Amino acid sequence: MYSAESSAAIFEELKSTINAKGMRGLNNVRMACDFIASARGMMNYSRVGDVTESQFGGPKKQSIQNNANLKRYIAARITEYYRGKDSPRQQSLSKSNEPASWPEENLSSRVKMYISHLRTRLEMVESRYQELRFLQEKLTKADPVSLVEAIDRGNTKGHLTIQYPTNNNDEELKVAIRSLLKLGEYIKTLQTETINSRTGLILKRPSGDVVVLTPSQFEFITKFLG
Numbered sequence: 488m489y490s491a492e493s494s495a496a497i498f499e500e501l502k503s504t505i506n507a508k509g510m511r512g513l514n515n516v517r518m519a520c521d522f523i524a525s526a527r528g529m530m531n532y533s534r535v536g537d538v539t540e541s542q543f544g545g546p547k548k549q550s551i552q553n554n555a556n557l558k559r560y561i562a563a564r565i566t567e568y569y570r571g572k573d574s575p576r577q578q579s580l581s582k583s584n585e586p587a588s589w590p591e592e593n594l595s596s597r598v599k600m601y602i603s604h605l606r607t608r609l610e611m612v613e614s615r616y617q618e619l620r621f622l623q624e625k626l627t628k629a630d631p632v633s634l635v636e637a638i639d640r641g642n643t644k645g646h647l648t649i650q651y652p653t654n655n656n657d658e659e660l661k662v663a664i665r666s667l668l669k670l671g672e673y674i675k676t677l678q679t680e681t682i683n684s685r686t687g688l689i690l691k692r693p694s695g696d697v698v699v700l701t702p703s704q705f706e707f708i709t710k711f712l713g
Contacts, residue, residue, distance in 0.1 A: 494520075494563035501556055507622075509556070514618065515543040516557050518611045520564040525607040526600070530568045535561050542611075544694045661712055668708075679705075 501513055519538035523530045536548030551557045589599065668688075671677045676691040677699065685702035700708065 492559070492563045494560055494567055497560050497563050501560065505556065511618065512539075512546045512550070512554070512557060513560065514614065515539045515545065516551070516560060517564075518543060518614065520561065520568075522607055522611070524564075524568055525603050530565050532558065532561055535564075540694075543615075664708060664712060 498513065498517065502510065505513065516535060516539055519535050519542065520530065522538055522542065523534060528534065532551060533548055536546070536551045539545060539551070540547050546554070546557065551561070589602070594602075671679070671688075674690075678689055678691060679686050680689045681687075682702075685706075687698060687702045687705050688700035690697040690699050
């Protein structure tokens, strides 16, 4: 289980060799290890898998066991954790736990632990925010929208409306949309949900529901299909 490699060096090496999905998994594993370290908990492959799945939506324990890169990184983190050879990430956490950084003196160890947890979670949120910003930028570059045209059209009912080109294939589009809406017959977690007489399409997940179609979108599609 123990590794002689530096987790920081492994992380930097893998960043240049894995794809975007693999990078998300590696980031989640790193944050899970940070979370366990800040809580002074037990760190092993199974525990890291539990935290990544419960706190960050994956990867699951079995996926970690089947991924040599993730196991290699976790092995290095375990070595640093139990042998006291903190990685740069852990060192930054340790510095934030120095007495000079506490809001008041004479805090109990329990209060300090809660503050440390909050600081760790804040770093995790900031890291995820940066990841989402990068993803949004990538998607925007892949399918750009003219801001000049959008601003020129103005704001309609509180939403910036962007008109996309249309063609004469409305009937084919309707058939395609009806087929997509029927996915709920095969994916049981894909359900319509009505609140205050407004209906949306929701994907039910243990880690949190995902809105596939908002009530406004669902109403628009229903009217479009006639």
